[in-house]
Amino acid sequence: MKITHPAVAGTLESGDVMVRIAPIDAQEIDLQISSSVEKQFGEAIRATVLQTLSRYNVQGVQLIVDDKGALDCILRARLETLLVRAGDVASLPWEDC
Numbered sequence: 001m002k003i004t005h006p007a008v009a010g011t012l013e014s015g016d017v018m019v020r021i022a023p024i025d026a027q028e029i030d031l032q033i034s035s036s037v038e039k040q041f042g043e044a045i046r047a048t049v050l051q052t053l054s055r056y057n058v059q060g061v062q063l064i065v066d067d068k069g070a071l072d073c074i075l076r077a078r079l080e081t082l083l084v085r086a087g088d089v090a091s092l093p094w095e096d097c
Helices: 038-055 072-087
Strands: 007-009 017-023 029-035 061-067
Touching: 007 072, 017 072, 029 038, 038 061, 038 072
Parallel strands: 029 061
Antiparallel strands: 007 017, 017 061
16 A cells, blocks of 8 residues: 555544654655553554554555554554555455455
């Protein structure tokens, strides 16, 4: 999936996560995570983010995750919403996953 422009999803409320994405000129993923529970769950958050980006073949982006204790399912939902918004697609290719 090609990310065409910056987008935001989520909130900064407790129990939620705000994610921001923007395309960059490199083929890498510039991932920045800030979390209120980073010591306990930082590696799990990173794994979920990278797994979701890999699932939809996303590269060449800067992704900023500002987590306020969101559950894994909320993080995935916010990321998928973000990808739809930033990629200008009507929906994700569910059949291909």
